[in-house]
Amino acid sequence: MRIGIDLGTTYSAVAAVRGGTAEIVDCQDGRLTPSAVFFDDGRPVVGMSAKNMAAVSPEDYVDLVKRRMGMPGPVHIDEKGREYRPEEMSAIILAHLASQAGLSLGGEVREAVITVPAYFGDAARKATRDAAEIAGLRPLRILNEPTAAGIAYGLLRSESGTFMVYDLGGGTFDVTVMRVGGDDLEVIATDGNRALGGFDFDNILITYAALEILATGGPELRDGGQGEARLRAACEDAKRRLSQLDRAMIRVAGPDRLHQVPVTRRRFEEITAGLLARTEDISESVLAQSNLGWTDIDKVLLVGGSSRMPMVADMLQRLTGRRPSMDINPDEAVALGAALLADQIEPEDRPVVVGPGAGGFRDVTSHGMGIAALDDRGVRSNTVVIPRNTPIPCKRLRDFYTTRANQAEVCFELTEGDSEDIDEVEVTVLDMIALPPDLPEQAPLRVGMGFDADATMYIGLFDVTNERFLGEYQLSRPENMTREAKEASRRTLLELEAGRE
Amino acid sequence: MSEQRISSGLVLGIAAIIDRLDAYAGSDPASAGSVRDDLLELLALNGVHPVECRGAVDSSLHRVVRVVEQPEAAPGAVVAVWARGYASGETVIRHAQVVVNRPRKGEGDGPWFSQTR
Missing domain, CATH: 3.30.420.40 (ATPase, nucleotide binding domain)
Known part of the structure; x- marks a missing residue:
């Protein structure tokens, strides 16, 4: 079964298409569930029950996790010293919503479209996708909230x-x-x-x-x-x-x-x-x-x-x-739109791929993406490759050049932001990439950057001189989780859930 | 008995009036009390009952608004009710606002919310 989830900062909502119509799914707390977790003797409790206990021991209460998505560091450390990352805490909320929706719909929920704010960057989107996987849900799409609202309002078609x-x-x-x-x-x-x-x-x-x-x-x-x-x-x-x-x-x-x-x-x-x-x-x-x-x-x-x-x-x-x-309850429009899209995605669609038949929704990048490079005065500055508000999915190419003959390697620094001033944008050191020997000074190196429909980022580097790829890299951020880490989190979550029985 | 359920908005509105009558400190407490009792009875006739607040705190029924230290009370026990809660059958329409005695933590099964007396 599939659902749409509006994973909100303070409240979340779930919707599903039944009989051709998108409807909000009633959970334990009704149509809206507080996006809050309380650790009751180590066991997570979600929603209004969590909110109700916040005053008892604020150190066991976690909310506003969405604001921390994509950021490194824990949002909570439990009594045993276990640290919870933002995506793990979101996973606890998503698992609760999916299980409640399953009870209400009479089946197991396995797939979901989950919405995020349009301004979410790559790391926060990836963290949301990871949260779904930790929760045991296949994320069909990470969808921008305003786009979801547009779908719910029936703008398409x-x-x-x-x-x-x-x-x-x-x-x-x-x-x-x-x-x-x-x-x-x-x-x-x-x-x-x-x-x-x-x-x-x-x-x-x-x-x-x-x-x-x-x-x-x-x-x-x-x-x-x-x-x-x-x-x-x-x-x-x-x-x-x-x-x-x-x-x-x-x-x-x-x-x-x-x-x-x-x-x-x-x-x-x-x-x-x-x-x-x-x-x-x-x-x-x-x-x-x-x-x-x-x-x-x-x-x-x-x-x-x-x-x-x-x-x-x-x-x-x-x-x-x-x-x-x-015309639509403003609290519910985003979840309804997510459910409509979930219903529409073809079963064989890979989660990160959007085909023309999958709805043709296009979002834009919320900030410029580029790399750090020396400008004509030799100052390291931000060079935007994909400008802010570029429709996605998208791919842009831009040529850069080696700074000296026989340059052995190049430091690949990804930037997020629109300013040319490197101090005003977010810089992530991606990798030191080895270059082929004997490249002359100012040898062209072509950088390709692309976003897929979920705004997950891919980067490629092409050696124009030798006409060969130096590699294609899917953006792997230190703040995002590895597959092994996600699987470990999933096991922990299941143990915590089992402990509630 | 009608199957039609009373709307939660109406219950919340009546609950707010009952709150004010509970807080009434004027010269005619008997009248205020009788109006409050009538309203509670009206809710009960429509299947809406105040949430039970005796004993241990229950996160599905109670919103903890303050934690106090009272050695004479059981850990985790509700020691005061700031505002009544209301439920219709299994559905909580408004959580009761309660003050609880500080619970003990991590001492095996149960002491958190068990009533020890």
């Missing part, structure tokens, strides 16, 4: 034009511009803010309510205790109600009496206008990167629970002249 996906989640904001024509969906540009989401809107309302209560002679409720917990719950509730009503009352019990703070939608929008403006700035910037203006956008798709706030639709209507689409 039914509409053509230029679309913007505005994704305001609990803790992150992403915006993507894409073009759809016939069976082809192409991401043109994407950007975001990893530290801007619905949570920030809650915090502003909490501060507002707390100050209003203080101003009317009440106590300081932001005490880190029961008062603050009640205040947060009341404010989150009021925020939700303000998406439907013009005014709401924040009612919170203090130590001596009930405190009531009236708030209108208009007031809420005034105090959070700065946050909304930041999403507008990022949207404008992505449009500029696309060489487009608001009038070129045919439709805006809303994704992420926080995009339900009416001020979001109002702002986008002001900018585009049209009301944005929210």
Whole structure:
């Protein structure tokens, strides 16, 4: 069986196609499962149960793992000193989601399309793929979230034009511009803010309510205790109600009496206008990167629970002249799109290969990729081979040259970033590559770089003088796991799972 | 008895009102208490019951909001309830917010959540 998984920073969702229609699969925690793990005496517990126990021993609680995907180093060290990498922790969450989905669907889930943010780099995508394999799932595709949303909104085959996906989640904001024509969906540009989401809107309302209560002679409720917990719950509730009503009352019990703070939608929008403006700035910037203006956008798709706030639709209507689409539950669009794609991929497809029949979805690179080379002044600098926002899959060739006669080897340093300044980009030393003897000075060496449909990277080096390949390298990063390490993690995970019985 | 289940949104709304009545500190606690009891009864008639909070903490029912040290209580026991939780059959609609006594860790099977008394 196959599913689509929206593996989110704070919440995850699973969907599957049943009877030709994509539906969210109910798990133990309902339609959304917190992306959180708690180690209960060494055994992993996932979801709301994990969140519930976080306060008991925060050192046994792990969340926000997605922010660490593709980074080296552990996200958790258990009591026995075992270190857990981000992909292992994600594997625990994926295994839980797959097993819950299996229970709900009545079968074993073996394959999944898993979504990642469009800005994820190569290492983070590879880590997500590894997480699926550790969890015992065959990753059919690592799919960009806005692309998944576009699929869920049925853009393919039914509409053509230029679309913007505005994704305001609990803790992150992403915006993507894409073009759809016939069976082809192409991401043109994407950007975001990893530290801007619905949570920030809650915090502003909490501060507002707390100050209003203080101003009317009440106590300081932001005490880190029961008062603050009640205040947060009341404010989150009021925020939700303000998406439907013009005014709401924040009612919170203090130590001596009930405190009531009236708030209108208009007031809420005034105090959070700065946050909304930041999403507008990022949207404008992505449009500029696309060489487009608001009038070129045919439709805006809303994704992420926080995009339900009416001020979001109002702002986008002001900018585009049209009301944005929210035909699909914004919390669920990404998982639904992943499920639709999972259903569509031919069984014989190799996981990393995309054929023209597999949907024709095209994403773009989220940052420039290149190598370090000496410029004409002899300064080591970043030379971009594949520019940012290049549609993938893609392959680019560029010639470089030896710096002296009889150069014995060349240091292959991969760069991620757009600046020419080597200090402003991420540099990974790939390898020292031996060169054939007797190459003259300035002998051409052709570098080929390519991304497959999952944005996994391949690099080739060709000796033009002798007309032979010096090698083709699949990008192997020290922070990604070896096959043996993944198999060992899989065994550990199974042991941990078995320990729960 | 109707098969139709009460919506979780409605339960959460009523639960918030019950929270306020639980926190009521005004001059007429008896009236507040009777309104609260009516609401609890209304929920019960619709198959929604408060989550059990006696004994050991249960992560499937309880959200731990604070951990305290109380030598006289069992390790891992719920010692206070900040807000009631509600369930309809097996489905938890709202987790109870509880304060627990610090559990003992890693001492073989069970002591974590067992009620020792």
